[in-house]
Amino acid sequence: MTMVHTPLLLLPLALAAAAAIAAGFLRPRLAAFVGCGAAAAGFAAYLAMAGGVAEGVRATAPLLAVPTLGIGGGLALDGLALIFALLITGIGALVFLYSADYLGADRRLGRLSVMLLVFMLAMLGAVTADDIVLLFVFWEMTSLASFFLVGFNHTERGARQAALQALLVTGAGGLALLAGLLLVAGAAGTTSISGIIAARDAVLAAPTAVPAMLLVILGCFTKSAQVPFHFWLPNAMAAPTPVSAYLHSATMVKLGIYLLARFNPVYQDEVLWQTILTWFGLVTSATGAVLALRETDLKRVLAYTTITGLGTLTLLIGVAPAEAATAAMTFLVVHALYKAALFLVAGVVDHETGARDASRLGGLGRAMPLTALAACLAALSMAGLPPFVGFVAKELVYAVKLDGESSALLVGVGFLVNASTVAIAGVLSLRLFFGTRQPTPRAPHDPGLAMLAGPILLAGLGLIAGSMPGLLGDRLVGPAAAAMLGRPADVHLSLWHGPSVLLALSIATVAAGMAIFAAWGRIVPGMRRAAIVDVAGPAALYERGLARLLEIAAGTTRAIQHGSLRGYLRLLFAVAALATLATLLLRDGLRLPAFDAAGLDARALILLGLPVGAAAAALAPTVFVAILAMGLVGFTTAALFLVFGAPDVAFTQFAVETLLVVIFAAAIRYLPIRRRGYRQRRERVADATIAVGTGLAVTLALLAVLGTPYDSRLSDWFGDQSLAAAHGRNVVNVILVDFRALDTLGEITVLAIAAFAVTALLRPIPKDQTR
Amino acid sequence: MNDSLILRTSAPLLLWLSIAVSVFVLLRGHNAPGGGFLGGLMGAGGVLLYAIARGRVAAIRFLRLPPVAYCGIGLLAALASGLPGLLGEAPYLTHLWAFPAGLPLGTTILFDLGVYLVVLGTITAMFLALVGD
Amino acid sequence: MEILFAIAIGTVVTASVYLFLSRDLLRGLLGFILFGTAVNLAILLAGRVGPMRPPLVDAAVLGAGAANPLPQALILTAIVIGFGLTAFALILTLTAHREFGTTSVEELAEAETPKVPANTAAAATRREAA
Known part of the structure; x- marks a missing residue:
């Protein structure tokens, strides 16, 4: 593999950053168009590098290296990164265009553009980073961007809750990921990702290999909404639709998939890795497929089918055969295309009719024919019908499942999942746009070009890619699969394999899907009655856990931050005294210096002033008396300094004592110095105990010091x-x-x-x- | 302001006396007990006495500058005293000495003067703030 | 002598802590001053005490028989800084007294507390999450 240093790799990131800054100062609509331009330019830059990548060239560029901390930094573009980068910039450009009309005159469009640009920057950084530190920083940046974008309608409580939930789930996963990455980097001796892959044996041989792998998986699972962390994704639909299309179907939720694929060369032969990914992926895809049939809200339906797609991708990374990598990367592209298109269609429907409940919509095709066209194209790809690229992907996935171990279970569940997907595709196209016209809050018509461009282009690409699968296979899927396997992949995508088991399976899937579609109107209410999901699901667990956590936090805060100065001081002194005494007594016993009577002289008499003055100050009935007693201690101290050979200090102490008196005299006029102390008897005993303990600790500590020889x-x-x-x-x-x-x-x-x-x-x- | 005629009359005298003594203490500090800290405290004592006798306004008029300005000047003086040493490529605050006609002069004097002014300024500022109203 | 010195310092610490724990800010301030004095004496003692001769150089070097100069340098600045802080704290107390009419720690804590109780913020977050 050849390596090429190219600043071109930095260009898309720099454009996104510059556009994000500029967008803050521009008129909202212009900001969206600037975002679109930045994304399109980035897309062009990646496309320019695609040819080289397909030939096995690895493009690299330096970024944020901190050699003193052992952080190499740097970006790198291989097949896997390229496929993601193209999706991010390509879909990004269409989403910016779409937002310009979707939010229209809304003044918040500028803010949306800025945040989407920041998100795009973070995503591009994450998928092209060749350093785990860089990767992690960008990874967390996407979580933060998602937080702000989900909570975009921050005046709505639901949006705020969803944003917080998404942040907490992905943020907790991010911490796990950080720990995992650090363990991996420690074992590999480098933070460079390519270095880690090269040091595969060292990573696997390390004693922390298994925990490290599990932590990385955990981070990826939260990000990519795998069971049991899937619940945040449907709630994140509180975001504006362009955001859902971009972040929560096409790009960000696939970041976990990206990282699993990225580390696949290291772990692909580990049985534990295969087992976890396969079974969690399977359960996730089934969960998404089943729960999608409980929903009628267009966006939530789409969110659950996205979970299905993400589960399938995880499964494909987990199953062993090399063909799985091809299937995974093909499905990744396919899914991104049709799902983003359908999200954008859902947004159009919502925008134009004012409703997005699938059970109350129908017959919209006559009013909005172009939207219907886009929806149908995308749905056909989603259902996996030829000649759409979705068919190619579905065949590949079936082939992999038939090949591997436990194929009966994998294919069986896969069949049901696909049937459900077909049914949903039917709902999103046939039911929405054909049949009887249902009344809607607004009279619908096709939107402007800006909002149509995205769905039509993305859905159309599904058809184009399906008609020339060879190009897709050679240029994109092949290099990506190679990066995922860590060795060259033999990729041949084709639309037609001739009659086979696979074809029969596909036909059966579509038939079963249509049957479910026909019964959809009756299935959904039935599924909705199964309240067990709401009560016992992980979402409920999350709610209870969060509430409990907040209670504990509030309780702890009330207990230790009670706001009482006396309480703080008591604790402080008690701990200081006990810690000192315990250290002195327990560490190596207390060795006190011997009492030397010969060392005594008349100066000892001056010492007497200290306890006398101190006792008088402590027990003084009024502050005024205490000030006088304190003066006695001060002057005694000055005298001590004088007789122990410290005239400088002594004179300074005298001067200070004098000035203190003057200052207190000036302040006295305003202060209640004749007031008596108002401590209860019990408080006095407690305070005196702490005070005596502290004094004892100081005395013993000093004696211990004196017992050691002085280093002069x-x-x-x-x-x-x-x-x-x-x-x-x-x-x-x-x-x-x-x-x-x-x-x-x-x-x-x-x-x-x-x-x-x-x-x-x-x-x-x-x-x-x-x- | 104090009502005692004796105090009011003798205040300027005592002020100048204490300033003179404090400067003497400051200067001799390098070889005998004294120095900037002690000198500054004594000088401040004189100003305080003057403020008690003649009032806050009179004390400020005597100082000519706000007391905190003395802190600033003092800090600058101490900071500046470390600069000449840098010329000899020594670390900052390495003091230099010269002996013109046998008189020992060092940048330490400037530093100690800075300490003196900061201490004087701080205590005066605080006291005048206290008697401010 | 040193043992007596250490005990005497212990008594000053005891008195200062007792004053610190008082409800009255002014007494707390006195505790602060006493504590500073005790610490200064402790530094002196830890550098060993005994000689009466100050650390002034008569010949070329200081030589034996003079007091230890190092703790003295530490204490000298500590005294002046302590004084500055004391005056500062006194003026804060004065300001608090002028504002709220009390020097009682508890009454001041009440006067300071904002109208919204401290745990409402947490409760709000909880409602948010529910």
């Missing part, structure tokens, strides 16, 4: 160098202004800040600012 090297050095190096005889002053001048500078800065603060605090408040 530093003091000696200052004493030796004072005159020689700093030309000063007063060692204390020399330390302050010379040896440790930087410390002193910091200290006088603190003083100056205090002075500024006081001046600001006591400045009279101007009249107009008073409350």
Whole structure:
């Protein structure tokens, strides 16, 4: 494989970033068109590189390398990244165009454009990142963008809840992913993704290999709405329809699939990996297929079929045969095309009729023929009928399932899932646009070109790709499957295989689907009555868990942030005292210095002033008396400094004590200093206990310090160098202004800040600012 | 403002005396007990006394600048004292010395003067804020 | 001597903590000052005490028999900073007293509390989630 350094790879990201900034200053409609332009230009850039990628060239570009942290950074484009990048930019361009009319005169269109651009930037970064740190940052950025986009109608409670739910579920998964990626990177010795794949054996041999793999899977499952994390996706339909089409069907929810495919070369031979992906994928696709039949809201129906599609993709990554990679990548493209088209159609219907309940809509085809055309094209691809590309994909998927182990179960469930998909496709096309016309809040007609371009182009592509599957296979699916397998893939897509088991299966699927479609009107109410899903589903579990978490948080906050200063201080001192005492007594026993009577002299008498003054201050009936007692302690301290050879300190202490008296005297006039203490008796005992404990801890700690030999090297050095190096005889002053001048500078800065603060605090408040 | 005539009359004298003593303490600090911290406290004591005797307005008039300005000047002086050392490629705040005519002069004096001014400014600012109304 | 010194410091700490825990801000402030004094003395003691001779260089070097200069330098700045903080805290107390008419910690906490009780925000989030 050849590598090519190309700045072209950075262009789409740079365009998205620049457009996101510019869009904030532009008129809303113009902002949407700028977004469309940026996405289209990005699409063109990727398309320009597609030829090289198909020939096995790997395009790379540097981005955000932090060598000191061991982060290599960098982007890389291979087949897998390319397929995603084209979907992101291509569908993105159409979605921007669509939004311009969908939101129309709404002033929030500008905001939507900015956020969609940020999202596009993040998605492109995530799929082209060749570094797990970069990947993770972009991954989380998509979660955040999704949060803001789901909560776009933030005045509605439902939208806010859905946004929070999506963020919490994908965010929690993101944390798991981070942990997993770090473990993998640790085992591989590099954060580069290509490096990790190259170091496959080291990654698999590491003792943390299994937890790392499970964590990565967990992150991918939350993002791609696999059971049991699927519930956030239908709720995310609170977002505006262009957002649902873009984020929640075509791109973001496939990011988990992307990462599973990306790491598939590392794990593809692991039985655990295969087992988990296969069975969770199967259950997810079945869950989506069944729950889709409970819904009538167009967007929610589509959301559940998206879950089905995501489950199928996970399953395809999990099953072993190499053909599965081809099937997965083909289905990925197919699904993105028809699902985005159908979402956009649903948006058109909602926009033009004012209703989106499938059970109350019908016969719209006469009023909106072009929309009907787009819907039918997309639905045919979704149902998997020839000559649509959906047929190709369905055949491939069936083939893989027939080949593998437990094929009976896989094919059986797959058959039911596909039948349900066919039925839903029927609902979205036949039921909506044909049959009897149902009354709607607004008189519908086809929308303008901006809103039609997306659905028609995407649905039409399904037909075009179906008619030339070879091109799709060679140019896109082949390189992507190769990247997913870590070796060249032999891909031949074709529409017609001749009569076979597969064809029979396809015909049976369509027949079963039509049967379900015919009975749809009766099935849905029946399914809705199965309330067990609402009570026992993971969504209910999430609700209860979240409520409980908030209760615990509130309780903890009330318990430790009670707002009582005394409470905080009591806890602080009690913990400090107990921790000190415990350390002193438990660590290596308490060794106290011996009492040396010879060392005593008259200076000990001065020491007496401390306990006397302290006791008087503590027990003083009024603050005024306490101030006086405190003065005694202060002056005693100054005297101690003087007799223990510290005249500088002593004079400073004298000066400070004097100034304190002056300052207190100035303040006294305004303060209640004659007030008596008002502590209850029990409080006094508790406070005194804590106080004595703290005092004891300090005394014992000091004695423990005195019991160790003093290391006087530093003091000696200052004493030796004072005159020689700093030309000063007063060692204390020399330390302050010379040896440790930087410390002193910091200290006088603190003083100056205090002075500024006081001046600001006591400045009279101007009249107009008073409350 | 204080009613005592003696205090009011002697206040300027005491103020200048304490300023003189504080500067003396500041300057001798490098070789004997004293220095910027102590000097600043003593100088502030003089200003406080003057403010008590003659009132806040008189004290501010004597200082000519708002007290916090002294903090700023002091900080700048201390910061500047470290700069000459940089010329000799030594780390910041490496002090230089010169001995013109045997008189020891070093950038430490500028630094200590900065400390003096910050301490003086801080205490004065706080006290004048307290007696402000 | 050192043992007595340590015990004396312990008594000052005890008194300061007792004052700290008072309901009255002013007493708390006095506790703060006393605590600072005790810490300064503790630094002095930890650098060992004994000699009466100040750390002034007579000959070329300081030599033995003089007090330890290092703790003194630390304490000197600590005293002045402590004083600055004390004055600052006193002025805060004064402002609080002027604003709310009390120096009682509890009454101030009540006066400070916004009209909305603290746990309503959590309750709102809970309702949101439900």
